[in-house]
Amino acid sequence: MTDFKIQTEQFADIRILRYQVPGFENLSFDKKRLVYFLSQAALWGRDIIYDQNYKFNLLIRHNLENIYKTYQGNRESETFLAFLVYLKRFWFSNGIHHHYSMDKFFPSCSEEDFKDLLLNSNISDYKLFKDKSESVFIDEFAKLIFDKNEDAKRVSLNTEEDLLVQSACNFYENVSQQEAEEFYKNQKKTDSKKPISLGLNSKLIKENGNILELTYKIDGHYSAAIGKMVFYLEKAVPFAENKEQQKALQSLIDFYKSGDLNDFDNYSLAWLEDTESTVDLIHGFIETYGDPLGRKATFESLVSIRDEESTKRAETISNNAIWFEQNSTTSIKHKKEKINGVTAKAIFAVMESGDCSPATPIGVNLPNADWIRAEHGSKSVSISNIIDAYDLASKNSGVIEEFAYNELEITLDKTYGNIASKLHVDLHEIIGHGSGKLENGIAEPAEMLKNYASTIEEARADLVALYFALDQKLIELNLMPDEKVGICEYNSFIRSSLLTQLVRVEFGKNIEESHMRNRQLIAKWVFEKGKNDNVIERIKENGKTYFLIHDYYKLSSLFGMLLKEVQRIKSAGDYNAAKNLVENYGVKVEKDLHKEVLERWEKLHIAPYAGFVNPHYSPVFEGYTMVDIEIDYPEDFSQQMLIYSKNYSSLI
Numbered sequence: 001m002t003d004f005k006i007q008t009e010q011f012a013d014i015r016i017l018r019y020q021v022p023g024f025e026n027l028s029f030d031k032k033r034l035v036y037f038l039s040q041a042a043l044w045g046r047d048i049i050y051d052q053n054y055k056f057n058l059l060i061r062h063n064l065e066n067i068y069k070t071y072q073g074n075r076e077s078e079t080f081l082a083f084l085v086y087l088k089r090f091w092f093s094n095g096i097h098h099h100y101s102m103d104k105f106f107p108s109c110s111e112e113d114f115k116d117l118l119l120n121s122n123i124s125d126y127k128l129f130k131d132k133s134e135s136v137f138i139d140e141f142a143k144l145i146f147d148k149n150e151d152a153k154r155v156s157l158n159t160e161e162d163l164l165v166q167s168a169c170n171f172y173e174n175v176s177q178q179e180a181e182e183f184y185k186n187q188k189k190t191d192s193k194k195p196i197s198l199g200l201n202s203k204l205i206k207e208n209g210n211i212l213e214l215t216y217k218i219d220g221h222y223s224a225a226i227g228k229m230v231f232y233l234e235k236a237v238p239f240a241e242n243k244e245q246q247k248a249l250q251s252l253i254d255f256y257k258s259g260d261l262n263d264f265d266n267y268s269l270a271w272l273e274d275t276e277s278t279v280d281l282i283h284g285f286i287e288t289y290g291d292p293l294g295r296k297a298t299f300e301s302l303v304s305i306r307d308e309e310s311t312k313r314a315e316t317i318s319n320n321a322i323w324f325e326q327n328s329t330t331s332i333k334h335k336k337e338k339i340n341g342v343t344a345k346a347i348f349a350v351m352e353s354g355d356c357s358p359a360t361p362i363g364v365n366l367p368n369a370d371w372i373r374a375e376h377g378s379k380s381v382s383i384s385n386i387i388d389a390y391d392l393a394s395k396n397s398g399v400i401e402e403f404a405y406n407e408l409e410i411t412l413d414k415t416y417g418n419i420a421s422k423l424h425v426d427l428h429e430i431i432g433h434g435s436g437k438l439e440n441g442i443a444e445p446a447e448m449l450k451n452y453a454s455t456i457e458e459a460r461a462d463l464v465a466l467y468f469a470l471d472q473k474l475i476e477l478n479l480m481p482d483e484k485v486g487i488c489e490y491n492s493f494i495r496s497s498l499l500t501q502l503v504r505v506e507f508g509k510n511i512e513e514s515h516m517r518n519r520q521l522i523a524k525w526v527f528e529k530g531k532n533d534n535v536i537e538r539i540k541e542n543g544k545t546y547f548l549i550h551d552y553y554k555l556s557s558l559f560g561m562l563l564k565e566v567q568r569i570k571s572a573g574d575y576n577a578a579k580n581l582v583e584n585y586g587v588k589v590e591k592d593l594h595k596e597v598l599e600r601w602e603k604l605h606i607a608p609y610a611g612f613v614n615p616h617y618s619p620v621f622e623g624y625t626m627v628d629i630e631i632d633y634p635e636d637f638s639q640q641m642l643i644y645s646k647n648y649s650s651l652i
């Protein structure tokens, strides 16, 4: 597919891309059916994330889509076009808050014009607020969309005030931060060696003064969606490739039926055991970035098939995991004595849903429970077809030419950029997240480091990848042809952390998102500590700021020093040190530099975020018998979103 169109459209700060699934056609019919049923199970969870992100999101989605489908006026008017952009942004973020900054965003038309759109569409098809009339609806609905103060942030990490009161996400209702923290503290069994991830799959509400936990399960919260998911998971079971995979699917089904977090751990263990299958599935309540208290998980699903060639690279890294652990800069007492089965592989995404879609991760390392990782290891994947799509889309975008200081840096990037970023992702996921251990008696980071836990964890994983990027060992293991790959990685890490990632922050705001905080934290720290030796020079030429690395080896040892400290913070649960590091280096943005970067970026006309349209799978029938599954690659993002809302709605 040489003429495959990667980018299909761009609006606001978003580009829509497509990924290909190499090798799907050559899968056996059984594996294709497995992929198909798992994809259905993935899509049936889509409604859940809308509701988790904000309690009115599903109602808003229904009503916005009603305007899209039934508006009678001029569909070329400025107002309607502004509405279209807003609706696409809404789909992209799975709700009214920006997927990355977490801030509420707004249509660029006026509230009055928006009301006209509402009135000139099919009024009887709107979903109304409880017990409210249609006329009240128009005013209140427009206000919900346009009010700048109401539910302005999905996840707030501002510790000055109650995190739950400030956050619009839908994991807690009428519950204060203190009440939520106490609720879980009282449940905590401190002696347990196998602590379940308390609160992972539930919503906390207060009713008549009592705090109740609504568990996500069949016959519980989100039952309608989970029931559909289970229906398709059960259809997939007969096509499991082996016993391990069958057991994993079955325990996932059991978990959705019981909602018991011990069952979730059993599922995670069974999933870890399945290392041989071509088809794999991540499905459930996994990541906790959407909860300001870092406890409750959003729904996500990723269906994949193995990328055999890149898997060889990942396996080489994981087979040498203990070498990396022993040779990292962390202190002996924070190192693992042995590394339990970090299985690493590269995959091609086949279907993404929930928190993985339309914006997607490029690598995943699971399960998250620290005790399982310590005792049983983890499974780490990098998503080759997504990384390749980004790479293809970014070639010739002009970003490197604008922000790299010299020709050499640009040439290096063009030659080694792809392998450097794949290697970074592999080291980050396989070695980084899998390394290190907690000191005896120290509780999990979510408990100890609270709102700084995610940033510290990401910093740790990035620092491992950065520290080893120049190591001869990588050449010895045939992972990179020479050190230029590492040099290229250092250039691009410093460039993106100190300059280009700022385009993702609105002018005047601080950095909120954990991965971005982590990157700035690292880059600012090494810049400051290397200042006397001129390790990294800050240059300003013709009004443009650049960061030029002079001493790559010194930089590597600075990464090592910070790695040691960040590992100590996690292992010892040192909240104050985490707070100081993150607040002093990771959060604040230099105003003048921010302004300059935004201006330089604007001239390039590239949206800073990207997300993907999924492939579409359709069964082929002969008579009543399914004989094949076909793949095609839709181009129209809006059509895909409408089809998903029509075919996979269960909660509204």
Ligand SMILES: [Zn+2]
Pocket (backbone or CB within 6 Å): 428, 433, 458, 461
């Ligand atoms: Zn990570």
